[in-house]
Each structure stands twice: as structure tokens, then as C-alpha cells.
Amino acid sequence: MIEFSNRVNAVEPAAPFVITNLVSELQEEGEDIIDLSVGQPDFETPEEILEATHEALDAGHTTYTPSDGIPKLRRAAAEYLNERHGLDYAPENIIATPGGKQALFETVMAIVDPGDEVIVFDPVWSSYEPMVKLAGGEAVHVDLAPYDFKLEPAIDDLAAAITDDTALIMLNSPVNPSGMVFSHAAFEGVRDLAVDHDLPVISDEIYKELIFEKDQPSLAALDGMFDRTITINGVSKTYSMTGYRLGFMAAPTDHTTQAGKVHSHSVSCASNFVQHAAAEALGNADTDAIAGEMKETFRRRSETLVDLFAERGVDIPEPESAFYAMIPIESDDDMQWCKDAVREAGVGLVPGQAFGTPGYVRASVVDTEDQIREAVDRLDAEGFI
Ligand code: PMP
The missing domain is CATH 3.40.640.10 (Type I PLP-dependent aspartate aminotransferase-like (Major domain))
Incomplete structure (x- = not known):
């Protein structure tokens, strides 16, 4: 038997991964999930940086x-x-x-x-x-x-x-x-x-x-x-x-x-x-160009998300940066809500309790505007909004 430290017993696995793992499992089973749970841009790494990576490997920087x-x-x-x-x-x-x-x-x-x-x-x-x-x-x-x-x-x-x-x-x-x-x-x-x-x-x-x-x-x-x-x-x-x-x-x-x-x-x-x-x-x-393109895209998608929820009577505190938004929900158990949203609506979101704010879920606008619309429609149709 391994006896684990008080330190490690005091913490849980990173909560966003609970949902991300569930999304992957269901995707592997062939389910169509719109995954707004991940914390990374849906952009390719710029070509010149990929080239520098290959060059560094070729030069033996290992x-x-x-x-x-x-x-x-x-x-x-x-x-x-x-x-x-x-x-x-x-x-x-x-x-x-x-x-x-x-x-x-x-x-x-x-x-x-x-x-x-x-x-x-x-x-x-x-x-x-x-x-x-x-x-x-x-x-x-x-x-x-x-x-x-x-x-x-x-x-x-x-x-x-x-x-x-x-x-x-x-x-x-x-x-x-x-x-x-x-x-x-x-x-x-x-x-x-x-x-x-x-x-x-x-x-x-x-x-x-x-x-x-x-x-x-x-x-x-x-x-x-x-x-x-x-x-x-x-x-x-x-x-x-x-x-x-x-x-x-x-x-x-x-x-x-x-x-x-x-x-x-x-x-x-x-x-x-x-x-x-x-x-x-x-x-x-060219940081201005690379980050500039991303932030314009994220800004548009965030606005779309906020508008779609506003049309359904839900006020999202308007994001000013990056690709995240916190959506208020009506549920005492936002983890269960998020698991249900993946299984029933096919939408991946992260429970607010992962961030110390139960009563909200986090959406990452890391998919196209069409997919974001589709995600909101699905949540609406399945009674999550
Ligand atoms: N700080 C914050 C607030 C983050 O959201 C993240 C990534 N999700 C990080 C730090 C760390 O990012 P990385 O380890 O990829 O540099």
C-alpha cells in the first residue's frame, strides 16, 4: 500500500480536465460534441515558428x-x-x-x-x-x-x-x-x-x-x-x-x-x-499580426455568445479579452450540470466551482461562430438555458 501525503490528499485533479476527458470519451464513441471547455486557441502555430522548431531540431538542439x-x-x-x-x-x-x-x-x-x-x-x-x-x-x-x-x-x-x-x-x-x-x-x-x-x-x-x-x-x-x-x-x-x-x-x-x-x-x-x-x-x-488576428476573432465570437444568451434572457458579464466567458446558470450543482450538458446537449463547458464561483459555467469561444450558435441552440433545446 502506498500512503499518500497530506499535501497531495488536499487537492483534486484539475476540474476542467474532468469535462475535457468526458468530451474525449464521448467523441471517441462517435458522439458529436461541440467542445467549449478547453483553454486554448483554435489557431495553428504560425508557420515561421514551426520552421524555427524544425531548424532547431535539425541543428541538434536536443x-x-x-x-x-x-x-x-x-x-x-x-x-x-x-x-x-x-x-x-x-x-x-x-x-x-x-x-x-x-x-x-x-x-x-x-x-x-x-x-x-x-x-x-x-x-x-x-x-x-x-x-x-x-x-x-x-x-x-x-x-x-x-x-x-x-x-x-x-x-x-x-x-x-x-x-x-x-x-x-x-x-x-x-x-x-x-x-x-x-x-x-x-x-x-x-x-x-x-x-x-x-x-x-x-x-x-x-x-x-x-x-x-x-x-x-x-x-x-x-x-x-x-x-x-x-x-x-x-x-x-x-x-x-x-x-x-x-x-x-x-x-x-x-x-x-x-x-x-x-x-x-x-x-x-x-x-x-x-x-x-x-x-x-x-x-x-509579428506579434501584432498573430495575436491581432486571434483577438479580433475571439472578440467577434464573444460578442456573438453574449448576444445569443442575452436574446434568451441571460446576462453574461461582457468579456474584455481572451476567449473566455462566465455564463450564469440556474443550478445548485454546476459540475453535474456540465456533465449533463455534454451528454444531453453535446456541449462541453467547465463548471464554475472549478474557479471558486459556483452558479456559473465557463465557455471558451474556441470554435467557429456557427458552432457557437449551434451550441447555444442545443443548450436551449435541451432545457439548459
Ligand atoms: N495562467 C493562466 C491564467 C492560464 O489560464 C494558463 C493556461 N490555461 C496558464 C497560466 C499557464 O499556461 P501555460 O502553462 O500553457 O503557459
Whole structure:
């Protein structure tokens, strides 16, 4: 018998995968499912990045690399953040990780001790709290649902959530799962509290290139924040490269030194040829064109989704970015609702409980407008709306 740790017993498998797995099973049985449950763009990886990947393989870049990443990638990532997001990082501030998710995990492991509290905002991406629990900490939730998922009206709630045990704030904007983009004032509110209470903040900006219209600062660019911010980003969403598994953290070197220990003792390094492809994406690809096409498409589809639900009397807080929307539902059990929706209506959606907001389901607009219409029709016909 294997006796498992309290740490691992404290967490559940990632809930979005419960639905995604059910969708795959039924699809394999030949069912026609419109899958709006997955968190990735339905776009091909751009040709020039694929070519760079082949070239890197042909050049034999198949060995280990320096743990923190190849110099070319760390340079490209720092320049990318500085030029496009108004930041001020040097290559030494970057660790390239297998996905931004790993950068988040290493950061939480480097900062959170057992008994520490970590503040998250609901709806929260489904892996934040499990990461905190795996580090032995406890997530403290600030609920944005009463404020239509906006952060600015919740700054007083954030202030009230901070205690002597608070070790970290985890901020994500643009937000998975609501598609919201937090305002300048909200960012400044977080900044003021972080500075007052001397707290570090993770700013997960992985969807920053997919903002429809609004302007969002990068947290580390605000006065007083460089030394206490860990910026998370990556190539998964911006360049439609989720399967490459390549992200990065950008942070002061005292943090990268500590997180780098978790990194080198767990993954050693990100995949070599993948790092070369990511350097091409961040350094040379036409980011405006690539991300621009995606975000226009996602914007149109999001509007369609919102309109289709509005016609049926359901108000979706209007997404401002990326490819997510949170749909209010009338059910006490959103997991069961989602399982039923897959089986009965043939539509894959993720239960809000995965994000700390039961009573909603998350839709990813990662299929054509026609398919989105069809999905809404099916949900309507089967009594889900
Ligand atoms: N942060 C958020 C908010 C995300 O939604 C995701 C991906 N779903 C990630 C980080 C990590 O992405 P990746 O590991 O593919 O870089």
C-alpha cells in the first residue's frame, strides 16, 4: 500500500480536465460534441515558428540547456516584456519554464510556507489554490462575483483579507475564466496595499496580448512594484503554442535565485529546441499580426455568445479579452450540470466551482461562430438555458 501525503490528499485533479476527458470519451464513441471547455486557441502555430522548431531540431538542439534557459531566449523574453509591456527586465531576471504554469508553481513553492495565507480573486484560475495547498499554504478568496467580476470595487475587500499570515497575492488579468481586464485603478489599489503591507505579488499576464480594447498596465511597471512582482507570461496563448510547454517568470534576481532552485531540482530546464522556437516567437515573429488576428476573432465570437444568451434572457458579464466567458446558470450543482450538458446537449463547458464561483459555467469561444450558435441552440433545446 502506498500512503499518500497530506499535501497531495488536499487537492483534486484539475476540474476542467474532468469535462475535457468526458468530451474525449464521448467523441471517441462517435458522439458529436461541440467542445467549449478547453483553454486554448483554435489557431495553428504560425508557420515561421514551426520552421524555427524544425531548424532547431535539425541543428541538434536536443540536449539539456542551462537550467534557467538559453541566453537567446532569456534575452528575447526580457526584450519582449520591455518593448511590448513597458517593463524593465534584464535576461538575468528571466527563468524559462515548461509552461507558465510551472513558473507559477515554482514561485509559490519559493514563497509559501505551511500556514501561510495567499490571496486569490474569485473567479480564480483552477490551479492557483491547489498550488498553494501543495506548498502547505491556505488560499484566502476575495470574491469578485458581486462586482460583475471587476477588481476595482473589491479593493476594500482585498484590504480586509490581508492578515499577518498573508505571504503572497496572486493576481491574474486578463482573467481566466471571466475574460475581464482589470483597470489601472485596480492595479494601483493592489500596488498600494502590497507596498503598505510589504507583500510580493504574482502578476499572471499570460493573456495580455489578447486584450480587445482596454489598456492594462503591467504590475511590475508601477512605482514600487518591480522588487515585489513576479511577472508570469509565455508563448502558449499569444502564439498558439500550448503544446510546446514554454513559459517564463520575470522577477528580481533574489526571487529567480530561489525559484531557480525549485526549477533546477524539478525540471532541470525547459526543452531545448522548444526554447529556440520560443526565442523566434518572442524575438522575431509579428506579434501584432498573430495575436491581432486571434483577438479580433475571439472578440467577434464573444460578442456573438453574449448576444445569443442575452436574446434568451441571460446576462453574461461582457468579456474584455481572451476567449473566455462566465455564463450564469440556474443550478445548485454546476459540475453535474456540465456533465449533463455534454451528454444531453453535446456541449462541453467547465463548471464554475472549478474557479471558486459556483452558479456559473465557463465557455471558451474556441470554435467557429456557427458552432457557437449551434451550441447555444442545443443548450436551449435541451432545457439548459
Ligand atoms: N495562467 C493562466 C491564467 C492560464 O489560464 C494558463 C493556461 N490555461 C496558464 C497560466 C499557464 O499556461 P501555460 O502553462 O500553457 O503557459
